[in-house]
Amino acid sequence: xxxxxxxxxxxxxxxxxxxxxxxxxxxxxxxxxxxxxxxxxxxxxxxxxxxxxxxxxxxxxxxxxxxxxxxxxxxxxxxxxxxxxxxxxxxxxxxxxxxxxxxxxxxxxxxxxxxxxxxxxxxxxxxxxxxxxxxxxxxxxxxxxxxxxxxxxxxxxxxxxxxxxxxxxxxxxxxxxxxxxxxxxxxxxxxxxxxxxxxxxxxxxxxxxxxxxxxxxxxxxxxxxxxxxxxxxxxxxxxxxxxxxxxxxxxxxxxxxxxxxxxxxxxxxxxxxxxxxxxxxxxxxxxxxxxxxxxxxxxxxxxxxxxxxxxxxxxxxxxxxxxxxxxxxxxxxxxxxxxxxxxx
Amino acid sequence: xxxxxxxxxxxxxxxxxxxxxxxxxxxxxxxxxxxxxxxxxxxxxxxxxxxxxxxxxxxxxxxxxxxxxxxxxxxxxxxxxxxxxxxxxxxxxxxxxxxxxxxxxxxxxxxxxxxxxxxxxxxxxxxxxxxxxxxxxxxxxxxxxxxxxxxxxxxxxxxxxxxxxxxxxxxxxxxxxxxxxxxxxxxxxxxxxxxxxxxxxxxxxxxxxxxxxxxxxxxxxxxxxxxxxxxxxxxxxxxxxxxxxxxxxxxxxxxxxxxxxxxxxxxxxxxxxxxxxxxxxxxxxxxxxxxxxxxxxxxxxxxxxxxxxxxxxxxxxxxxxxxxxxxxxxxxxxxxxxxxxxxx
Numbered sequence: 001x002x003x004x005x006x007x008x009x010x011x012x013x014x015x016x017x018x019x020x021x022x023x024x025x026x027x028x029x030x031x032x033x034x035x036x037x038x039x040x041x042x043x044x045x046x047x048x049x050x051x052x053x054x055x056x057x058x059x060x061x062x063x064x065x066x067x068x069x070x071x072x073x074x075x076x077x078x079x080x081x082x083x084x085x086x087x088x089x090x091x092x093x094x095x096x097x098x099x100x101x102x103x104x105x106x107x108x109x110x111x112x113x114x115x116x117x118x119x120x121x122x123x124x125x126x127x128x129x130x131x132x133x134x135x136x137x138x139x140x141x142x143x144x145x146x147x148x149x150x151x152x153x154x155x156x157x158x159x160x161x162x163x164x165x166x167x168x169x170x171x172x173x174x175x176x177x178x179x180x181x182x183x184x185x186x187x188x189x190x191x192x193x194x195x196x197x198x199x200x201x202x203x204x205x206x207x208x209x210x211x212x213x214x215x216x217x218x219x220x221x222x223x224x225x226x227x228x229x230x231x232x233x234x235x236x237x238x239x240x241x242x243x244x245x246x247x248x249x250x251x252x253x254x255x256x257x258x259x260x261x262x263x264x265x266x267x268x269x270x271x272x273x274x275x276x277x278x279x280x281x282x283x284x285x286x287x288x289x290x291x292x293x294x295x296x297x298x299x300x301x302x303x304x305x306x307x308x309x310x311x312x313x314x315x316x317x318x319x320x321x322x323x324x325x326x327x328x329x330x331x332x333x334x335x336x337x338x339x340x341x342x343x344x
Numbered sequence: 345x346x347x348x349x350x351x352x353x354x355x356x357x358x359x360x361x362x363x364x365x366x367x368x369x370x371x372x373x374x375x376x377x378x379x380x381x382x383x384x385x386x387x388x389x390x391x392x393x394x395x396x397x398x399x400x401x402x403x404x405x406x407x408x409x410x411x412x413x414x415x416x417x418x419x420x421x422x423x424x425x426x427x428x429x430x431x432x433x434x435x436x437x438x439x440x441x442x443x444x445x446x447x448x449x450x451x452x453x454x455x456x457x458x459x460x461x462x463x464x465x466x467x468x469x470x471x472x473x474x475x476x477x478x479x480x481x482x483x484x485x486x487x488x489x490x491x492x493x494x495x496x497x498x499x500x501x502x503x504x505x506x507x508x509x510x511x512x513x514x515x516x517x518x519x520x521x522x523x524x525x526x527x528x529x530x531x532x533x534x535x536x537x538x539x540x541x542x543x544x545x546x547x548x549x550x551x552x553x554x555x556x557x558x559x560x561x562x563x564x565x566x567x568x569x570x571x572x573x574x575x576x577x578x579x580x581x582x583x584x585x586x587x588x589x590x591x592x593x594x595x596x597x598x599x600x601x602x603x604x605x606x607x608x609x610x611x612x613x614x615x616x617x618x619x620x621x622x623x624x625x626x627x628x629x630x631x632x633x634x635x636x637x638x639x640x641x642x643x644x645x646x647x648x649x650x651x652x653x654x655x656x657x658x659x660x661x662x663x664x665x666x667x668x669x670x671x672x673x674x675x676x677x678x679x680x681x682x683x684x685x686x687x688x
Contacts, residue, residue: 068444068465076433079629082426089420089447093454098461100412100442103433110437117442121412121465229632258632265634285423288573288602290609290634 013145014317015160017053021046026319067097069311070118070126071304072133076103078255079283080300084129084151087304095312097124104133111137119144125311127304130154130196147314149307154196162310162320164303164327168198171296171329172205172252175278178294178331179248180213183339184276187215188246190225190235190256202252202280221246225256232256236263247340248276254283254295261289261336272338282332291335299327357489358661359504361397365390370663411441413469413655414462415648416477420447422599423627424644428473428495431648439656441468448477455481463488469655471648474498474540491658493651498540506654506664508647508671512542515640515673516549516596519622522638522675523592524557527683528620531559532590534569534579534600546596546624565590569600576600580607591684592620598627598639605633605680616682626676635679643671 018028023042030038031046038046071088073081085101092099100123104110111133118126118141125147133141141148142160153163179187189206192199203222210217223238225231232251236259239245251257257279261271271277271291279286279295286293306327310320362372367386374382375390382390415432417425429445436443444467448454455477462470462485469491477485485492486504497507523531533550536543547566554561567582569575576595580603583590595601601623605615615621615635623630626641650671654664 067461070442076426076430077628079423079426082420082423082429085426085429085445086420086447089445093446093457096457096461098414098444098446098465101429101433101445102437102442103430113437113440117411117440121442233632255629255632258629258634261634262632262636284421285599285602285629288577288599288606290602290605292606 013142015142015145017046017049021049029317029319032317067095068100068121068123069097069308070100070102070114070123071129072114072126073101073103073129074106076101079285080281081129083283083300084304087301088127088308090301091305091308095308097308097312108134108137115140118146124315125149127151127307127311147311149311149314149320151303151307152198162314162323162325164307164310164325165198166298166300166303167326167329168201169205169208171280171298171331172202172250173209174205174329174331175250175280175296176206176209177212178333178337179250179276179278180209180215182248182276182337184246184248185215185340186218186221186244186246186248188221188223188236188239188249190223190232190239190249190251190260192225192227192252194224199252206250225252227253227255229255229259229262232259233263234259236260240264240267240269246275248278248337250278250280252280254279254281254286254293257293257295257336258286258289261293271336274341276337276340278337287334289336294334294337295332297330297332299329302327357486359486359489361390361393365393370667373661373663376661411439411468412444412465413441413471413652414444414446414458414467415471415473416458417445417447417473418450420445423629424625425473427627427644428648431645432471432652434645435649435652439652441652441656452478452481459484462490468659469493471495471651471655491655493655493658493664495647495651496542506658506667506669508651508654508669509542510642510647511670511673512545513549513552515624515642515675516546516594517553518549518673518675519594519624519640520550520553521557522677522681523594523620523622524553524559526592526620526681528590528592529559529684530562530565530588530590530592532565532567532580532583532593534567534576534583534593534595534604536569536571536596538568543596550594569596571597571599573599573603573606576603577607578603580604584608584611584613590619592622592681594622594624596624598623598625598630598637601637601639601680602630602633605637615680618685620681620684622681631678633680638678638681639676641674641676643673646671 014028015025018025028046031043069092089099102114104114128150130152148161150161150163152165191203207217223235225235249260251260257277260277264271264275269275279293282295282297286295313320358372359369362369372390375387413436433443446458448458472494474496492505494505494507496509535547551561567579569579593604595604601621604621608615608619613619623637623639626639630637630639657664
């Protein structure tokens with residue numbers, strides 16, 4: 001077991017130096033890399049600590065070394081996952097780095113075993129998707145001195161690691177504004193799990209669009225979901241059973257949108273003639289749903305790619321370009337949305 | 345560079361011993377592992393060669409070692425791929441082995457770089473999907489002494505490595521028999537690329553079912569596809585434009601089935617009322633296509649799992665249970681098939 005503040009090779013980490021100097025990690029990194037944008041006083045204090053603790057820069061991955069990074073999911077059972085794997089593998093391969101893919105199923109036993117193996121194979125960095133780890137394991141990773149980047153952060157932004165997400169609020173806004181522009185006024189939302197930041201941001205984007213157009217937010221039109229198709233199916237049925245059902249549904253994931261379309265089909269209702277449906281993600285498969293889905297494109301592969309670039313920067317003790325990045329989302333209009341049906 | 349017939353550590357490989365003794369690899373393996381089912385004469389010849397070449401058994405992966413296996417695709421752009429990743433990761437994780445996922449995009453430059461990295465990180469085994477490598481690279485892997493298993497072999501079965509496929513012929517038979525049992529007699533087939541073994545087997549299963557029921561095979565009802573949705577869309581349109589279109593379509597992949605359903609939707613035709621559609625794969629998403637797809641389940645995750653077990657056996661110099669395995673396929677009946685529509 002490595003001592004606190006030292007990495008697997010017994011070296012003190014830059015994070016530990018930053019903590020002792022009372023400055024940020026990027027500041028220490030600037031000193032280590034000889035940058036000029038640090039005050040002389042801070043530089044002196046950091047350099048003293050670096051000397052005292054015998055800090056040595058992590059060796060830059062060289063082509064002769066078998067570099068590896070770890071990509072960790074909770075589960076691999078969503079088409080969502082393969083998009084991120086694709087982006088990470090491509091960027092890592094381009095940098096001559098192998099990608100070790102793991103799923104820890106939210107089980108701490110699996111996570112601990114993964115952590116043991118990670119140490120044994122001397123991984124150069126970890127990309128965590130939706131922060132699959134408990135805080136205690138985050139801390140263990142930090143002690144190992146392995147750089148971490150979180151893609152699609154699940155909860156608090158207080159994590160002491162760079163995060164890469166998507167512009168979820170803007171996406172929720174764009175989806176809802178699209179339906180408003182078509183003339184819809186009663187717009188249902190099948191929301192994601194409220195414990196996830198991305199769900200809350202999409203919901204707030206939906207509300208902001210309605211408020212921006214002077215449309216009252218009707219709480220009965222917001223139903224819960226868990227991003228899986230089953231919950232989209234159930235949520236859409238709940239909306240259809242309202243005394244005054246909506247004329248359009250925004251599902252906060254593509255998979256829920258597919259479930260909603262199936263609920264409509266079973267009642268003999270057509271999309272978009274009887275009901276418009278918008279999704280969120282733009283998974284490859286929804287180009288071929290029946291009908292092809294209007295959705296908000298989340299750049300999952302790009303998020304994976306940026307995560308690799310960031311984690312490799314950290315491995316070279318360079319600071320990330322920004323500790324909090326949100327990549328843009330984009331509305332993709334296909335065949336599942338239209339002007340509202342006239343009600344008889 | 346390792347010498348021919350020696351592995352990365354300069355040890356002679358079991359494959360090389362087998363070649364020199366003029367026996368199979370499993371036979372040498374039986375001798376190495378002290379099994380009794382080898383003739384005394386063969387045993388003597390093999391033992392002499394083992395001694396002469398100073399053969400040492402590969403060390404069994406121990407928990408303290410950071411074991412890795414490589415999972416190699418041509419491309420990661422299909423939902424098909426994630427199913428295999430899931431099965432491989434789960435089995436490998438269970439064995440304490442990390443899974444390095446790579447896509448080589450059919451480019452020999454990518455493949456060579458992957459091979460260089462594989463050597464540097466001392467991978468314990470390779471699972472190749474649809475045999476992503478050119479023969480020359482297969483030979484280089486063989487020289488490195490890294491065990492290989494091919495999942496879903498693309499072409500010739502003459503490969504000198506164990507292969508794990510699905511019962512494609514039986515699946516094609518079951519899909520077509522299901523449509524015949526519903527009363528369909530004009531059944532279209534959107535076939536896969538003829539250079540792939542799995543495509544040819546599915547086509548032959550389709551023909552065998554028709555012949556078994558005394559239904560003539562009409563060549564105009566078989567149209568080409570490439571497993572992608574676009575080709576299912578185009579193929580279905582070709583079938584619909586025939587003077588006498590079929591009443592049912594068997595698409596040799598789920599993605600082509602989704603393309604076919606969209607072609608039908610665009611013409612205002614309903615599935616299954618106006619046309620039955622059967623797919624092949626049972627990807628998770630087709631449970632939520634509109635309508636949910638009747639399809640042939642290919643046990644992709646199980647195939648990945650068995651590949652891991654086999655490659656780890658080979659890494660311990662044990663022979664595979666069988667060098668050619670086909671896992672069973674199974675018809676899953678959902679809502680996209682029904683009795684034929686009455687024609688006016």
